[in-house]
Amino acid sequence: MTPHLLLTAWAFAPARTSGVYRAIGIANAFAAAHWKVTVLCAPARLFQDNLVSDESLLKGVHPAVRVREVPLEHPELSTDLGEWGRLRARFPELWAKLRLRRDRRGFPEAWYGSWAPALRRAAVRVHRESPVTLALGTAAPAVDFVPGEELHRVAGVPYVMDYRDAWTIRTFTGKPPETLTPEESERERALIAGAHQVWFVNDPIRRWHEQKYPLQASAMRTVRNGFDAPAGAAGAEHVGVPLRRPAPTGLTFGYIGTINYGAFPLEAVVDGWALAAPDLPAGSRLVLRGHLGRSAEGSPQLRDALAKARRVGIRYEGPVARSEVFDVYRGFDALLLALPSGPGVTSGKVYEYAATGLPVVSVHTPETPVGEVLAESPHWHPTRSLSAPDVADAFRAAAADALRTTAGERAAAIAWGAQWERSRQLADAVGEITERLAGGPQ
Template sequence: MTTDRRPHLLYVVWGFPPCRAGGVYRALATANRFAAQGWRVTVLTAERDTFVRFTGADPSLESRVAEGIEVVRIPFEWPALESDLHRWSRFRVEQPRVWRKLRAWRDQRTFPEVGYGPWKKPLVAAAERIHRADPVDLVVATANPNVVFAAAGHLHRKFGVPYVMDYRDAWLLDVFTGGRLHAPRSRAARAERELMASASEVWFVNDPIREWHRALYPATAARMHTVANGFDADLVPDAPADRAPGEPGGELRFGYLGTVTPRVPLAEFLAGWKRARELSPSVAASSAHIHGYLGYYAQPRPEMLAAIAAAGDDAVSYDGPVGKGDVAKVYDGLDVQLLILAAGRYVTSGKVFEYLATGLPVVSVHHPDNAAGDVLRGHPLWFPAADLSPDGIAAALVAAAEAVATAGPELRQQARDFGARYRRDLQLDPRIDALTELVRKVTP
């Protein structure tokens, strides 16, 4: 048993470096910030091969894990995404539809979450081993998947360890439609209700999601907090306020950086871009670059690749994934940022904060009700599309192109100052301070 008297955090998360999924940046920053604030941190996560084989990996992220953080990796099986036919059973080969139905049923026997439910048993066992070897003062479990909450609940029930539920999205709320994903009497709803009742804190990425849950769980409302994603200060792109403006009508680089999911209005953007080139000589002389993964997994979705390739004559290109260490370089090469997001009152995206840090113009290509608008409102170089029609998107693109040529150092500095409030540590520190005080009160 360690003699180190610093409080011990067990951080339970499925997607940790080298995972390249969007939520990994929040996970990495949270673990690092607890360590910087004087905590000993143990991360419980999946094996590296999970991400290399299924989601795609960004090895550059591993070097950003703070020194001293212990990372405990346990196996995670994902049969539904297994593409190696040699690993398929004969039954699956001969009856794939029946196999999928049976697998979904099996997945939810121990925990009500398709694909992830079977991870509960090894996850809980690993969490208990860690606690017995080196007592844990606090658990922070970061979803999704929501099965990570099971480890937190187990240590609380058996050993009285306080825990935080950190949501990137939501368990019961469909953040895109605003409807419910699970009925009130479902196993998922019952499990969340029980976990919510005992949690020391519950974190959400934006106010709309938090308010939805406050209405659903009024007894827990006071313990619910908004912890926005923010941006990482050490990765702020070098976009100085006195950056030279573009030439009127000159070539500009418009760029999107992030995962393009099936819900992202890629086709609408491409139509709006084509229309903007018809309306503006400046846009017609410019190019649009899509950086990131096409889809959730390692292999790009073919229909997305085809759509971008078809827009090649309009100077649109797919430039592939970007390692975290190269993000600043990408932003430094842009004149205008493209924030292309799915619809949904509860959708923010972590990228919006990174975009804000640059001080560059931002063109929003998403539904006006998207929660990202709440973050961007007041930004001096924000150009939201009025709607997702070709003309609505084109108008925003043309306005941003004109702004590049006219925005002087003062306006660019105002834009950077606007974004500075969303630095990641400013979002996390108030909660870490409160939790440090909580642990001091309950630890003998």
């Protein structure tokens, strides 16, 4: 009998959110391993109506994956006033207070908890129609774990908790959030105690949870993110950027990713670039591509800071459709990896950058675990700190690397980066789950 995965991911294609690529990757990996895959997610309309979608993402979903949308009223994305109730329209502050109270009753998570009853009902319906072999929730939000918990309770279905972030630990510090409630702590403890496996995207987050829940440590795995080859690519190696002769107008450094005000280290990047620019080939520039925050519009402060950055040769040139990402990489000579700093911070961009074979300037503090991926690359140029001189040194080193790299070295870098293709990262985890549930070696 074909095994059946029920995957819960509040955002799925065509939604454009930070977690959607992992959700798509997990669905595809199980489908490629000949599982039937059903996805529970929020309605696509929530994201489409708010311009938080990318229709090209649909091309990357395995044709065997089936999606079931579960109705959800989201406080930020449910913006159609005609669908608001009288209370929300007339008394929004009172509505918000009552909504948060309702959230806490359904599941201890603000703004998402009240989705739990609908998820439970949807999971049971799917299981009745086609028995579920394994339930997997990928979070945040943590309410995505609810369908697995419910099917385990009513039918003994094993479940996997996939943490692409953390729930009761701040990835920037490794400490509990100030707002953490006893209800959240207890619910996580109970969920982890009953889980078949618990997945984490990097080793630091996994180790924190092993220390917090030592009795469940044997069920915990690091299942990394990875890059996604474009639809139709013949192989992961085809996403690399072949060596090209630098233009007479200088080098082009590039960044592709969301730019969030306060999280993206823009000040450090601008100051470091301004200091390094006189030492780079004449005409060199830094191009920033991506959405400005989740809304793609950005705050006034962010737009003002980007306007000022133009004075030192930094240009913001808008977002990139997912299907066009690797074409844009081919216009760069080196890359900027600018991340929020913290011992548990991770980013899917790290893997994508590695796949290009290009030199990478890495702007974040040293404890940020980018080295788990890039440490073996001779083309990784991390900053020693976020000071302007240290950031400038990294830009200079990457420029020298770009100018001296040979075609053979670029080809070797591309071949090395191919190991981080997402399906390769997920294959062992999916294979282990499949074997265990089929009664293979434990």
